[in-house]
Amino acid sequence: MPTLLQPDSVDLSALIRPGDTVLWGQANAEPLPLTAALMVQRQRIGRFRVMLGIANSATCRPEHADCIDFLAYCGAGANRELANAGVLDILPCHYSQLPEMIRSGALRIDVLLLQLAPADGNGRYSLSLAHEYLLPALDSARVVIAEVNQQAPRTYGERTLGADDIDFILHSDRAPLENPPSRIREADAQIAWHIAGLVEDGATLQMGIGAIPDAVLGALADHHDLGVHSGSLGDGVARLMQSGAITNARKSLDRGVSVGGILLGSRLLHDFAHDNPAILLRSTAYTHDPDVLASQERLVAINSAVEVDLSGQVNSEVAAGGYIGAVGGALDFLRGARRSHGGLPIIALPSTAGSASRIVARLSGPVTIPRSEAGLIVTEHGVADLRGLSLRQRLRAMLDIAHPTHRASLEEQFARHG
Structure with a gap:
């Protein structure tokens, strides 16, 4: 059974090691309480790496590069500020290559942070807003930490998670991030x-x-x-x-x-x-x-x-x-x-x-x-x-x-x- 984390005392420094690579769901799938805690506790962890997708939040800031090496497959969203500050490294690969890179260890993922919808009547958790390259990371990460968000939509997907797939759970009740409407010219x-x-x-x-x-x-x-x-x-x-x-x-x-x-x-x-x-x-x-x-x-x-x-x-x-x-x-x-x-x-x-x-x-x-x-x-x-x-x-x-x-x-x- 996963260990329950308390919202007011999440200590990621006990779970993440220096040299680890941390990945989380991109864009609106970002587990904000966990990523915010990670930034605050970065100096207690020691130097580690974060693999980013599209960033729809301002969680990662250029000043966080004092302890974090930022890597991303794209410069979209808030990643642009990291790139402009010269603290974002780019992984120039086709999107289709990411699963095999993660599975093979060429892109090693040690810690995976997820945002999940609440469990259904069978005790299964939906991955909610994103599947994509999170699935191979689920199978290769040393530690899986999940935010179970009461307001995250429960979606149909290729895979659901049971309690034995998760090491630590943090419960939350917040509106997920949203994309602003496009300005169509x-x-x-x-x-x-x-x-x-x-x-x-x-x-x-x-x-x-x-x-x-x-x-x-x-x-x-x-x-x-x-x-x-x-x-x-x-x-x-x-x-x-x-x-x-x-x-x-x-x-x-x-x-x-x-x-x-x-x-x-x-x-x-x-x-x-x-x-x-x-x-x-x-x-x-x-x-x-x-x-x-x-x-x-x-x-x-x-x-x-x-x-x-x-x-x-x-x-x-x-x-x-x-x-x-x-x-x-x-x-x-x-x-x-x-x-x-x-x-x-x-x-x-x-x-x-x-x-x-x-x-x-x-x-x-x-x-x-x-x-x-x-x-x-x-x-x-x-x-x-x-x-x-x-x-x-x-x-x-x-x-x-x-x-x-x-x-x-x-x-x-x-x-x-x-």
């Missing part, structure tokens, strides 16, 4: 309109994170029998399921069920997912599996980028010298959509950021997605389908979706640099 809405015109009834959707994927879901309200197989599920999925646009009735796999790895939304999503068998959370090993993705007919993968060059190379990681994105799962899903019968591998982005073009002659950051994997690039100015196009043909297609004020200079730069 006119360019985002135009991009969404272009993409919605490409999506057939009965298609299965994968959406990245941010304003454009949210705008696309809003533009699909008149579609029928859409399905979902995605790394994350947001408020837009809940709304389309409530309206009947998403039924999952025509999916090749997991018919009748929206599949995701994590819930990234507001209380609207949390309430909708609570005890709802039409939403199923799965591990990253399943949501990003290449054979699973290829088996979903008409898989439409919609992901964003920082910039795309005129040959179709994509930078999804660095902007203005700062690490703000991730290698993430975009390439996993783009490859899956390319293999899917009738699938659409889409990268979507506004044509400009301020006065600067996001369609560029040369990338200012790393090549996250090579041009050999280029599919459809969408801006507010149209769709460039690069599949089967030569480099010369791609140049014209990409110029056509760049902002008109930048097209001449882009062509000149391309000619100058070859």
Whole structure:
């Protein structure tokens, strides 16, 4: 049986050793009472490492690097402040690689912190807001410490936990973190309109994170029998399921069920997912599996980028010298959509950021997605389908979706640099 921790006297220094790596559920799955205690007690523990995903809280601060080495697969959310302060190290890997890295010990996880929903009548705990890479960590961590939150939604998932899976439990009663609504601009809405015109009834959707994927879901309200197989599920999925646009009735796999790895939304999503068998959370090993993705007919993968060059190379990681994105799962899903019968591998982005073009002659950051994997690039100015196009043909297609004020200079730069 797990040991019960008292809220006013949680001593993590007795459970975490110097040199340990600590992992917890990312974004809204963060067990805030445990992570807050960890930061306060860091000096009593000695130097250790924290592996971060998306950070929706201000738990980890640059000053905490006095005792903590911060590692993350992304620069999203509050991680950006750590990156700007020079105290965040980046693990540049595809999202699909995380489970095996954890299982093999290449990414060693010693201590796992979880947020769980209360136990059901059979004494089983739901992992609530996230499955994804937490499952391999459950099997490899030396210590599992769980916050059992009275207000965490009880979700259907690949796995539930029994008392023997948990070493320590802290009971709480708090509203989970929420994602603020995206600010959808006119360019985002135009991009969404272009993409919605490409999506057939009965298609299965994968959406990245941010304003454009949210705008696309809003533009699909008149579609029928859409399905979902995605790394994350947001408020837009809940709304389309409530309206009947998403039924999952025509999916090749997991018919009748929206599949995701994590819930990234507001209380609207949390309430909708609570005890709802039409939403199923799965591990990253399943949501990003290449054979699973290829088996979903008409898989439409919609992901964003920082910039795309005129040959179709994509930078999804660095902007203005700062690490703000991730290698993430975009390439996993783009490859899956390319293999899917009738699938659409889409990268979507506004044509400009301020006065600067996001369609560029040369990338200012790393090549996250090579041009050999280029599919459809969408801006507010149209769709460039690069599949089967030569480099010369791609140049014209990409110029056509760049902002008109930048097209001449882009062509000149391309000619100058070859």
